[in-house]
Amino acid sequence: MIHSINELAEAEQFYTKSLANNVIKITCLTPETYRSIIKHFKDTDVYYHTYQIKEERAYRFVLKYLHHSTEIEDIRQELLQQGHVVRNIVNIRHRITKEPLNLFFLDLEPAPNNKEVHNLTAIQNKLIYIEPPRTNKNHIPQCACCQQYGHTCSNCNRPYACVICGDQHNSKDCTKTRDTPAKCALWWKSSIKL
Numbered sequence: 001m002i003h004s005i006n007e008l009a010e011a012e013q014f015y016t017k018s019l020a021n022n023v024i025k026i027t028c029l030t031p032e033t034y035r036s037i038i039k040h041f042k043d044t045d046v047y048y049h050t051y052q053i054k055e056e057r058a059y060r061f062v063l064k065y066l067h068h069s070t071e072i073e074d075i076r077q078e079l080l081q082q083g084h085v086v087r088n089i090v091n092i093r094h095r096i097t098k099e100p101l102n103l104f105f106l107d108l109e110p111a112p113n114n115k116e117v118h119n120l121t122a123i124q125n126k127l128i129y130i131e132p133p134r135t136n137k138n139h140i141p142q143c144a145c146c147q148q149y150g151h152t153c154s155n156c157n158r159p160y161a162c163v164i165c166g167d168q169h170n171s172k173d174c175t176k177t178r179d180t181p182a183k184c185a186l187w188w189k190s191s192i193k194l
Helices: 002-008 031-043 072-081 114-119
Strands: 014-019 023-028 059-064 086-093 100-108 129-131
Touching (some): 023 031, 059 114, 072 100, 114 129
Antiparallel strands (some): 014 023, 059 100, 059 129, 086 100
16 A cells, blocks of 8 residues: 555655554645545545545634524625635524524635634624634544544545444444344444453
8 A cells, every 4th residue: 555655645745654453644744645645545445534634624613692593695795705705604503492592603714814704893783703612622523434533424434334233334324123232333342351
């Protein structure tokens, strides 16, 4: 595999590190190297997971005090006039009642002026407040595709592992009945004796 990667990129543009369970960690030094290696892995059906590169990562923030009935397209156009291209807008709902709140998650396309959005104090003559989203540093992400920890499903190309029955299919397609016992998708980890 290393020889095929060497053909795609120069040796100075990436590093490899051997980890446990025959896992190889590849660190790319340029976005072009990252894209060419990912394309090669997809074309040759190599199992991998990755993280989104910084150049493609959206700039997320929370918009507060804007009424939930405000049209999403109006918010998008107002921010576009201020020089910010919006990738996604989501109205936040109460976690129990599911009622819409006066809060929105916004994702901006990556740009040098992204941090200037914090200077905005009003949209459509409505006072607002912008703050970064809260993060839980104690939370370890778990992939919904392969059920492994440390990454998410959006950048995973490993085979599916069903969280319900442990077989290799998407959990949405599981046909396990309630009377059959559940089986852990990560059973091999729990069976290791120290």
